[in-house]
Amino acid sequence: MSGPTLRQGSDVTMARPRIVVIGAGFAGLSALRRLEQRIPRGAAEIVLIAPNDYMLYQPLLPQVASGLLTPQSIAVSLHRVLYRTRIVPGAAIGVDVDTRTVVVRRISGDLVYERYDRLILAPGSNTRVFDIPGLIEHGRGNKNLAEAVYLRDHVLAQLELANASGDLQERVERCTFVVVGGGYTGVETAASLKLLCEEACKRYPHLRAYLSWHLIDIAPRLMPELGHNLGQSAMELLRERGVKVTLEVSVKEVSENKVTFTDETVLPCRTLIWTAGTSPSPLNAGLGLETDRGKLVVGPDLATPQRPEIFAVGDGAAIPDLSKEESGALCPPTAQHASRQGPVAADNAIASLLGRPKRSYYHRDLGLLVDLSGRDAVARPLGYEVTGAAALALTRAYHLYALPSGPARVRVATNWMIRALLGGEVARLGFLNLRIDTLLDSEESQQYLTPEDAHERALVAVGREH
Incomplete structure (x- = not known):
């Protein structure tokens, strides 16, 4: 799809604008890839703020939990798919919209500040909890x-x-x-x-x-x-x-x-x-912009009405669903929508820098696929209902297509093949209740008893048995 391209020497008010993207999920990564595609080297600075140097392919997390896939299979290295983006390893904990500055707590714990000319917010969501005791x-x-x-x-x-x-x-x-x-x-x-x-x-x-x-x-x-x-x-x-x-x-x-x-x-x-369920990132609440149940309210162009230099996409944005006839319909928080919203936000950020018209986000939902592991799946592509082996083939083919890098596709496909041919492994990996803050923590050296302590505890245990 054609879109605006920011060129060196373009009629832009700032000499070298900086576009900052928060979050490297489906929406954030797709926005960054579009920015790299449309912005020539040196015409603008592209910055990503994210705590990890990988994009997590969340739809396959249940298969990691079950051991069907290895963790690295769905952790897509950003260094394989981004080439000109400067990555700030940390979490965006606040945004000052007046000075156009993002406050970042780096993974080292210190605070840094990133100025922006255009900001694309894609921080994702948190687990939604209720006031349930325990x-x-x-x-x-x-x-x-x-x-x-x-x-x-x-x-x-x-x-x-x-x-x-x-x-x-x-x-x-x-x-x-x-x-x-x-x-x-x-x-x-x-x-x-x-x-x-x-x-x-x-x-x-x-x-x-x-x-x-x-x-x-x-x-x-x-x-x-x-x-x-x-x-x-x-x-x-x-x-x-x-x-x-x-x-x-x-x-x-x-x-x-x-x-x-x-x-x-x-x-x-x-x-x-x-x-x-999930709830929008707490980052939204600190911007002082209009929200709808915690989601940033944006127009069809994905820009916030009060601050048109700020765009919001993904789980944390209340985006009008133009494919629905009913008034007030919002896009569902799915990977399918997020991965398509990112490029539109990127195009519109560039268009706004160039003073050109922005386009509206429009996408008709293509359906849902559910992999139940084993040989079972159900799918509803384009409104057609599919079950059994055909649904499983569709589901896994879609995941391989949607994974954003070749190595990730190979790893996932290989894991599936190994399970089909050799069965699964059920050994624990040793992460249960384990904290590694110092050199010897992983060896749990402090758990061992002195002879006196061992004798005392043994006497207590023997006394209980009798």
Whole structure:
């Protein structure tokens, strides 16, 4: 698609404008790639502010949590796809719109300040939580690589501990898993981790009698965006695998060893995985610009009305959906939309520097694909409902197409092939409850007892047995 190109010597008010992009997700990365494509070397400075030097392909996180994919498979190195962007490794913690300055806390902890002439905000979203007693203390997430790897270790650890325990109640608690959220992430997480547990139970066949997976959601059906038929198909596939799906119910309270639902059902459980939606980045609230439920309000050109030099895209922006007839419709926070909003924001940032007209964002949703791991998937491309092997082929082909680098595609495809040919691995990676702040932390040298302490503790234990 054609668009404005910023050239050296263009009639621009500033000699060498600086375009700053916050966030390297689908929206941010696609904006940066368009900027590099349209801006000749030396005509403007392109800056990215992001805490990591990779773009995380979030749709495949459940497969990392289950071990189907290795973490580096979906961590696309920015250095492979960006060539002229200066990367500031840190988090944008504030923006002064008057002086056009971004406050950045670098990964080293110190603060730096980045001036901008045009700003593209794509900071993504955070996990949405509610005022549920015990949720923050005892809930687990699956929104980034660290959480996915930790979640895998945690689930496998529960099975190992259950196997080693002679306490029946403890076994029941450790073998019961609850996933909250009937959207894309929750359904795929439940499906993937249930398969992981089935593989792990080949070592501990006696635990199969205790193994219990639950998926709950406050909505009346799973993934309503799929339509009634496919949502029903997904639910039936989950139930066939042994996942108990309960709808129109939420969580009332969470403790270390049980979960209480709003219908007063109590489950003995030591693992609650929370995937019940997201909330916009807290960065939005500090800009002093108009928001809609935390999202920055923008026009069809993706610019904020009060500050036209600021553009917002992705999960944190309330973007009019021009493909819908109803007034006030907003684009859903999906990777499909975000990856298409980024280039439009980039083109409009360049157009605004050149004093040229900006274009509106328009995209008709192409559908949704859900990979349930194993050999199951459901898909709704272009309004057509597909299940079975055809849906799985479509889903995986789309992921390979959407991954933004060749090496990432090869890694993901190779992981899938290895699993199909050789099966999976169920060993923990050792990240559970581990902090590495000093040289010897990973070896946990401080945990060892002196002879006197060991003797004292042993006496106490022997006394309890008798």
